[in-house]
């Protein structure tokens with residue numbers, strides 16, 4: 001039976017979901033051949049090739065094999081520091097993938113990407129010390145890139161996985177908000193303070209900081225433990241409060257973490273700790289930052305408490321894992337295809353009504369309204385009976401694997 005389960009899991013790998021076009025990560029050459037589709041379901045029209053991405057986006061993915069649960073086969077390179085020790089891959093000529101399981105040579109010369117600010121920008125500041133017995137500092141672990149308009153894009157530099165979540169800092173006149181918090185292997189608030197991202201304007205008092213989780217999956221919620229004020233949708237509040245790593249779909253391997261945060265750290269010890277949310281969110285709630293309002297949209301499907309945050313005035317959507325420029329994951333324990341279809345219909349309505357111009361997603365790169373519409377409509381078009389059957393099988397396998405992996409927490 002186990003052999004059958006494993007084979008079933010690999011066959012139903014979401015790299016090639018039923019009838020779904022898999023979007024190549026942003027640095028793949030546009031001419032790359034499309035991935036194979038399952039012959040069991042009708043094919044849908046492939047998404048058009050994406051235009052070139054601006055410099056400074058995520059490094060290219062690498063191909064890996066093995067048991068894959070979440071964003072399989074995608075391993076992203078390290079987010080570069082401004083003048084750090086992790087130069088990025090070349091954007092113009094992506095190198096061929098390394099042998100399976102191998103890492104690229106550390107000494108490979110690559111040009112720096114100054115758009116990402118990291119430890120090299122504030123040497124001498126607190127936390128910029130070399131990793132020693134106490135481990136890596138927050139300033140070393142994270143990097144950020146200002147997007148303008150009071151928004152900063154933050155990532156965990158040494159978490160080299162397709163599961164690496166985007167973290168967004170949104171500054172307001174009366175409150176700052178962090179949208180998603182990463183793994184939590186280092187303190188994100190420490191990084192924000194040490195890098196000057198929370199500095200008040202001259203003469204002004206420091207503003208309160210609220211962390212909002214778009215959902216409780218481990219790659220978004222692990223860092224909530226470091227914040228005093230935390231908001232999450234009510235449907236997932238209990239899971240966050242009890243530290244339910246089954247619902248958090250915790251799945252982390254040593255080889256995804258290029259540099260351990262401290263000596264002796266092992267991925268198998270990673271858990272999302274219990275966090276008591278200070279604010280429960282519902283559909284239609286408005287998070288006020290003073291001069292900016294974020295409206296909560298409950299968009300279940302990927303998880304039962306997934307939310308998007310909509311800045312209506314600026315037509316920006318923080319989409320979490322509801323939609324990103326890649327294959328949507330709808331086969332996790334609390335995923336539901338019918339809910340996902342309804343959420344995608346709402347996304348299409350936002351575009352139809354001209355309410356979104358820019359999407360800041362939970363993974364991968366920023367995209368626009370047209371791409372949002374295509375991603376949402378493509379999902380709906382392939383979410384038929386055949387797809388539901390395959391996701392049901394995959395959910396069964398994933399649930400078993402997650403139960404075993406997180407048995408110490410859930411039992």
Ligand SMILES: [Zn+2]
Nearest residue numbers: 215217302321
């Ligand atoms: Zn997720």
Ligand SMILES: [Zn+2]
Nearest residue numbers: 165219321362
């Ligand atoms: Zn995620």
